[in-house]
Amino acid sequence: MAEPQEESLFEAPPMAEQERMVEAILFASVEAVTIKELSDRMPHGSDPAEALVYLKKRYEGRGVHLVRVGDAWAMRTAGDLGFLMQKETIETRKLSRAAIETLAIVAYHQPVTRAEIEEIRGVSVSRGTVDQLIEMEWIRFGRRRMTPGRPVTFVVTQTFLDHFGLENARDLPGLKELRSAGLLDNRPAPGLEALDADDDDEDESPEGQNELFED
Missing domain, CATH: 1.10.10.10 (Winged helix-like DNA-binding domain superfamily/Winged helix DNA-binding domain)
Incomplete structure (x- = not known):
């Protein structure tokens, strides 16, 4: 038994x-x-x-x-109650235009190398700009590319996603939302030109913006 x-x-x-x-x-x-x-x-x-x-x-x-x-x-x-926290919000130092453009390019083109960032912006990227974004823990080093020289890539961090209330990079906003949040001015943003047309389409079709992030 x-x-x-x-x-x-x-x-x-x-x-x-x-x-x-x-x-x-x-x-x-x-x-x-x-x-x-x-x-x-x-x-x-x-x-x-x-x-x-x-x-x-x-x-x-x-x-x-x-x-x-x-x-x-x-x-x-809850997002709709954020206004109640205004007195508790700590104002962070304002990013330079170079830092904003670099951050935007990393966010929308990740994983991306320094050379690719410079190609999109049309100007060189200073080490200080990248160091500032890494220090803020908004970008980090990604995997190295399996190409000659094995250049390192950059990707946004979980801290960046958390700061903007995003689950993942696919939830990134369009240009209108970036500008309303003060992250971009009205001048053209290198590497994000496609979003301008996307924002225009958004007025006619609410689903237009999501197509930008399809695999």
Whole structure:
């Protein structure tokens, strides 16, 4: 006769308790947290991915939302309530036009090398401009190209996506939104000329902008 199996000493907590754990971790974390990081902190057998699904639904329509940032998750103020946080906002130093153009090119053309950035802008890119964007943690080094010299590429960071409330680079705005946010002026933006026509199409067809980011 087979002996009864002993109950596991590492039985996962009930899902409701796992939701509370995920909520506590995200609430206390300044930066977005990946599922792996959640799993490493929670008891053995926990399923943070499933807990996130329930928690996201629980926060729908609330003043705080559970949002995905790249491959991580974070608690963020609802977008329509951002005006309430104005007094708490810290004004960052204004980027130079060169830095704005470089950042925009990296965001819309990533992964992109320094030579490609210079080709799109039509002028050289100073080391200080790139260093500033890296220091702000808005761009980072990507993979090296498998071409002669194996040049390094640049891509935007999770911090950049988080700052602008984006899940991934496909959610990047058009030129009108960039200008209304103060990131671009009314002069032509090197490397983003295609978005001008796209913005015009947007007036006639709301779906026009999304086509720019299709694979």
